Structures are given as C-alpha cells and as structure tokens.
Amino acid sequence: MMYIVALTGGIGTGKTTVSNEFKKLGVDVIDTDVIAKYLIKPGSNLFKKIVKKFGKSILENNILNRKILRKKIFSSKQNRMWLENLLHPLIYYESFKLMSHLKSKWCIWVVPLLIEKKMFNKVNRIILLDCSIKNQIYRVIKRDSITKQEVKKIIKIQASKKKKYIFAHDIIYNNSDLNDVKKKVYILKNFYTYVSKNIVHKKNI
Numbered sequence: 001m002m003y004i005v006a007l008t009g010g011i012g013t014g015k016t017t018v019s020n021e022f023k024k025l026g027v028d029v030i031d032t033d034v035i036a037k038y039l040i041k042p043g044s045n046l047f048k049k050i051v052k053k054f055g056k057s058i059l060e061n062n063i064l065n066r067k068i069l070r071k072k073i074f075s076s077k078q079n080r081m082w083l084e085n086l087l088h089p090l091i092y093y094e095s096f097k098l099m100s101h102l103k104s105k106w107c108i109w110v111v112p113l114l115i116e117k118k119m120f121n122k123v124n125r126i127i128l129l130d131c132s133i134k135n136q137i138y139r140v141i142k143r144d145s146i147t148k149q150e151v152k153k154i155i156k157i158q159a160s161k162k163k164k165y166i167f168a169h170d171i172i173y174n175n176s177d178l179n180d181v182k183k184k185v186y187i188l189k190n191f192y193t194y195v196s197k198n199i200v201h202k203k204n205i
C-alpha cells in the first residue's frame, strides 16, 4: 500500500520548489497541477468544454492562457466552481492511477486545495507549506507579473492559514533561502522513508 504524503499550501508558498527538492532526492512526486495541464491540453475533451464555456478569448496560439483563465475563475465563484467540478474528480482519479503504478513505498502528492476540497482523508500525512503573507505576495508578483490586488484576492479565497494548520502534520515555513528548504526536505524525506517502511513491515506480519 502506498504511503501518501500530501504537500499543500497557499499560492506561491513554494509547493513546486519543495516538490522539486524531494524529486532531487529520488522521491516520486505526483503533482496535480501537472495533471491538470495535461488534462486541458489542446484538443482534449476538457479543453473543448472550457473553450465552449469561456469563449475563444481565453486562447493564445490555440493554447489555454492560464493567466486569463485564472482571472475568469477568481472573479466569479460560479466560474470557479464550474471549473473545479469539471477538473477535480479527474485530477484525483489520474493521481491515484499514477500512484498505483509506482514501485516506491511512499510518494509526495502535490495538492494545493487539499484542505478546501476535503481530501485529507485520502492521505497518510500532510505537509503544509507556509511563509509570510509579504513573501507570498512578493514571490507571486515576481513570478507571474500579476497585481498585488489579484494575489490578495486569491489568498482570500483559499482556506485560511488557521484552518490549514489544524490539518497539517508537518510544517515547512518557507521564509528563508533555498538552502533552508533543502535541509528541511532532507529531514522529512528520511522520516517518511522510515515510517513508510515500518507501516508495510507491520502489515506483512
């Protein structure tokens, strides 16, 4: 049985950065964002449904422009729910399908909306990524060149920090440099490797 470690956290808290560090240590990473990008690739059923819903103005060179799409969904709850209901069941289905093919005892599952979508019962362990709001806003503006107001709006829609902390088993407070992230990831990797081995061992007795 796969020991699933979910990696969650608000926008720009460093989920991709941290999951890349786990990957470098040889850990299998299943990223729901990567699956979503695959599901909405040009010509797919979901791509057609999304274009039908929002019109061709969301296309750029026949590819969905994620920035425009993000604007559409974060300015309307109805649009956001429509897209989430369309995408999420498939993303979770694909995630578990991918996990069933893994040979390792544990994996990292990157799920930004784990808490919001009440998926916490599907996993063994939850890592919450967090950083100061100031850093979060600064990093997203720098990465995506969007406005401060837009980032604030997205943060407001996502589950509150307080709620996320209730569900978390492990916290990575990503407020320092990448070396600090590497150290924290290394410690957690050793811990999950130990725990996942132990669980399988007990089950085999």
Ligand code: ATP
Pocket (backbone or CB within 6 Å): 009, 010, 011, 012, 013, 014, 015, 016, 017, 018, 033, 112, 139, 140, 143, 174, 175, 176, 177, 178, 181
């Ligand atoms: P999203 O929720 O939008 O998918 P994310 O949680 O995956 O974002 P990242 O993309 O990993 O976050 O990080 C956001 C930005 O902050 C990136 O440009 C990344 O390079 C930068 N970043 C993350 N962690 C650090 C750090 N410790 N020091 C400096 N920059 C960082």
